[in-house]
Amino acid sequence: MTSSVHPPLTILEEFLLLALDDAAGQFYSLARSTLDCASAGAVLMDLTLRHRIDNDLKAMFVVDSTPTDDNLLDPVLQLMGLAPVIMPRPITEWLRQLADEGEALREKALRRLESRGILKREDKKILWVFGTRRYPILHDKEMREVKLRILGVILRDDIPEPHDIMLTALAQACGLFRHILSGHELAQATPRIEQVSRMDLIGQAVAKAVTEIEAAIAMASGFR
Amino acid sequence: MQTATTQSWNLTEPEIMEITGRLDSGTAPSMEEDGRTRIQSGARELVLDCGKLHSVTAAGLRAILALARDMRAMRGQFAVCNLQPQVKEMFEACSFDQIIPVYDNQDEAVTKLAA
Numbered sequence: 001m002t003s004s005v006h007p008p009l010t011i012l013e014e015f016l017l018l019a020l021d022d023a024a025g026q027f028y029s030l031a032r033s034t035l036d037c038a039s040a041g042a043v044l045m046d047l048t049l050r051h052r053i054d055n056d057l058k059a060m061f062v063v064d065s066t067p068t069d070d071n072l073l074d075p076v077l078q079l080m081g082l083a084p085v086i087m088p089r090p091i092t093e094w095l096r097q098l099a100d101e102g103e104a105l106r107e108k109a110l111r112r113l114e115s116r117g118i119l120k121r122e123d124k125k126i127l128w129v130f131g132t133r134r135y136p137i138l139h140d141k142e143m144r145e146v147k148l149r150i151l152g153v154i155l156r157d158d159i160p161e162p163h164d165i166m167l168t169a170l171a172q173a174c175g176l177f178r179h180i181l182s183g184h185e186l187a188q189a190t191p192r193i194e195q196v197s198r199m200d201l202i203g204q205a206v207a208k209a210v211t212e213i214e215a216a217i218a219m220a221s222g223f224r
Numbered sequence: 225m226q227t228a229t230t231q232s233w234n235l236t237e238p239e240i241m242e243i244t245g246r247l248d249s250g251t252a253p254s255m256e257e258d259g260r261t262r263i264q265s266g267a268r269e270l271v272l273d274c275g276k277l278h279s280v281t282a283a284g285l286r287a288i289l290a291l292a293r294d295m296r297a298m299r300g301q302f303a304v305c306n307l308q309p310q311v312k313e314m315f316e317a318c319s320f321d322q323i324i325p326v327y328d329n330q331d332e333a334v335t336k337l338a339a
Contacts, residue, residue: 048282048283051249051283054248054249054281054282054283055281055282056279056280056281056282056310056314057313057314057317063248063249063250063283064249158293158296159289159292159293159296159323161293162286162289195319195322195323198318198319199289199318199319199320199323200282200318201282201317201318202282204317
């Protein structure tokens with residue numbers, strides 16, 4: 001059951017809700033490496049919003065190693081805290097390293113969404129051989145709220161909150177808006193989506209990484 | 225790492241808020257709080273003079289954005305001026321210059337906001 005005692009959803013949890021096709025109970029078709037990169041970016045964004053890390057154009061660094069008491073974020077904060085201070089690393093390097101943990105981060109976030117009663121996990125076999133996993137939504141309140149909030153950001157001209165800027169940037173980096181909006185809506189909202197997405201450097205780094213991943217996949221598939 | 229931030233105020237319209245040093249996760253909260261206090265006290269035209277601000281991080285940018293958002297919510301006007309190279313580079317990298325009016329100097333900012 002959802003209840004008010006739960007902390008607000010993290011960016012990763014909200015991103016997963018945006019990436020979930022509620023009708024099918026499955027994630028929209030995204031390359032696993034894209035999801036890994038977005039998951040890593042989402043955790044960096046959450047740590048940023050909790051004032052644990054900061055960044056400029058050259059580097060991302062820990063500014064407060066105090067645990068957040070969030071089991072999704074603290075292992076990453078701990079890992080980043082081990083990096084030598086005298087060798088600050090750019091966002092892209094952290095993304096690359098944390099993307100290796102992308103599936104584990106997603107799994108943790110999905111378990112939390114399950115434990116909050118927002119979705120459930122369904123494993124089935126097709127033809128007794130092929131396994132499929134679905135995540136039917138049990139309580140769509142959170143998913144509706146996230147979608148409405150992001151639609152508000154891209155359809156209005158207000159200055160968005162940092163959390164919503166970051167989520168918009170992640171959704172844009174992964175091409176989620178083509179699933180959420182109709183073709184006509186997407187065409188109209190694209191300049192605003194691009195404007196908002198540029199406002200966050202982590203989101204920009206995720207977009208760049210995803211573009212590189214897609215180019216590599218296209219190349220490996222024989223397309224240029 | 226230098227993280228000193230100071231503000232000085234001219235009780236004129238538009239009000240001028242000068243930031244000095246580095247605006248980062250350590251200094252941004254107090255800058256944001258000071259700006260919020262001015263807005264809550266009735267300032268409706270506020271210029272952030274960044275002439276002595278030598279660097280800004282993402283946390284600093286978010287604080288500036290928060291003030292711009294608060295001012296817009298009050299139907300007031302907010303601008304920045306005198307951006308030094310690193311600060312200007314950050315502003316442009318995040319397209320903040322498309323959201324927040326940026327002027328070369330205080331005089332230009334005051335003139336535009338008063339117009």
